[in-house]
Amino acid sequence: MSMRLRLQPEAIGVGMTSQRVRDRLIERLRDGAHPGGGITDERVLNAIRTVPRHLFVDEALATRAYEDTALPIGHGQTISQPWVVARMTEALLAHGMPGKVLEVGTGSGYQATILAALGIEVHTVERIGELLRVARKRFRSLGLNIRSKHDDGRIGWPENGPFDGIIVTAAGPALVEALSAQLAVGGTLVAPVGAQGAQRLLVLRKDADGHIEQQDVAAVAFVPLLSGYVD
Numbered sequence: 001m002s003m004r005l006r007l008q009p010e011a012i013g014v015g016m017t018s019q020r021v022r023d024r025l026i027e028r029l030r031d032g033a034h035p036g037g038g039i040t041d042e043r044v045l046n047a048i049r050t051v052p053r054h055l056f057v058d059e060a061l062a063t064r065a066y067e068d069t070a071l072p073i074g075h076g077q078t079i080s081q082p083w084v085v086a087r088m089t090e091a092l093l094a095h096g097m098p099g100k101v102l103e104v105g106t107g108s109g110y111q112a113t114i115l116a117a118l119g120i121e122v123h124t125v126e127r128i129g130e131l132l133r134v135a136r137k138r139f140r141s142l143g144l145n146i147r148s149k150h151d152d153g154r155i156g157w158p159e160n161g162p163f164d165g166i167i168v169t170a171a172g173p174a175l176v177e178a179l180s181a182q183l184a185v186g187g188t189l190v191a192p193v194g195a196q197g198a199q200r201l202l203v204l205r206k207d208a209d210g211h212i213e214q215q216d217v218a219a220v221a222f223v224p225l226l227s228g229y230v231d
């Protein structure tokens with residue numbers, strides 16, 4: 001795995017954010033206690049072990065950063081549960097390492113950083129300006145070159161596409177066609193779809209004829225995919 005993270009001394013962490021606490025999370029993800037099954041892709045587990053999740057939440061929540069749980073990041077949004085980040089990343093990598101990925105819903109910037117740590121060229125779109133500003137600061141301080149845009153991610157990023165992978169981290173009522181249109185042949189799209197309380201994580205693959213095959217991999221709970229954008 002090509003790791004390009006610049007880790008400052010404070011990122012290495014002490015106490016509740018120590019390597020031992022992080023290793024415990026990795027074992028939890030691996031052991032399959034989650035109803036959706038264990039995570040087996042070592043590249044993904046390695047990225048999660050390496051990226052300091054406590055830097056993506058408020059200092060007051062840092063001690064909970066290595067629990068397998070979603071946490072609030074302000075503006076009514078959440079950083080996804082590590083198991084969900086791991087499963088979605090695993091699905092994106094299942095048919096080979098994608099060169100270029102589009103993420104819809106930057107949020108804290110954690111999922112984008114996991115992808116960048118895997119050596120992927122990341123393009124991410126966020127509709128809440130304030131969240132994006134904070135995420136960009138994190139990218140900068142970790143030395144990551146992640147392309148980001150303040151916009152409604154449902155339109156994707158057509159000028160930068162097509163993408164080998166697309167990951168949507170907020171749930172819409174249905175798949176967004178503009179996004180699957182920006183998926184390269186052989187590419188994978190991972191997205192939660194469905195009403196609150198009944199969302200499914202869908203994995204789509206586009207074959208050489210442009211035909212799309214769909215797989216339902218888990219029950220999930222995401223914040224809603226909303227239209228437009230705000231400061």
Ligand code: SAH
Binds near residue numbers: 105106109126
């Ligand atoms: N991937 C994020 C998860 C954040 S939660 C992380 O690792 O922290 C989902 C995010 O999607 C929120 O920040 C929310 O504002 C954003 N979002 C919702 N609808 C969106 C849209 N249409 N376009 C872009 N971002 C959107």
